[in-house]
Amino acid sequence: MATPEAFDAIKEALDFSWSETEITYENDGFEPPDTQEPFVYVEVVGDVIEQDTFGDPGANEWVEEGAVYLHVMVPNGTGSRDARGIAKRLTDLFREIPIGTMHFERMSIGSGDPGRNFPNFWAMTASIGWYRRDITGT
Template sequence: MANFADATPVVFQNEDPPSSPWPPATPVPWTYFEVLEVQSRERGIGKAGAKTWLTLGNIFAHVFVPKGYGLEDHNAIAVPIGEIFRAKTFYSTDPGAKIVCGAPSIRGGDSGSDDGNYFGLVVGVPFEFYFIG
């Protein structure tokens, strides 16, 4: 995330925003990340504590820019976020755990911010989380 985090403030679920007031008083681009689980199921058979589990979900990066920012400039922020995750596999330090990401997609815009000053695009990336439990 370092390739865009210096350019846009980033907010994560259930964490304090990086500045006050939030969103910034002068509209600037910013990104809100969330990870949502869709389902979890047993994937393999084994002894207790040695079964393979699969959790499916989505990583969403909501990229907000000031109204009038322009779609090309908006995509210049959103597209690199998706590329961070495209077809990547992330391993946990714990043996037997990994996250496999799919292809990102950028979904339609929304101007539903509380103050009406922002326009948002959503970068969605499906993931599979495998772990032994």
């Protein structure tokens, strides 16, 4: 999983900028709406945390890399067009806009996955690769 700093930065950006659909995060107790309205399930994962040393002991830069998975959930049987549009608008929120020490790159809608069925919903996943640099070593 990603560090709390990475998760918090992404959550704050989405909470501030996104109002089109409900958003839920990993293990937050969200119940899918009875009305079959689209919503977004967000996962923030970390791939690696690496150290770069700059000479003096303690003068280190830590680089954390990961991905945000934005699972756009739409009612089963309604096609993929709405999910693709929502996914595009979500990725646009992070395009060329760093958040603090986080930078976003490698965006994809679908990433080769055809979408998946869940009870009453179908998911189209947008993914965004990110990295974060931290001179303080956390």
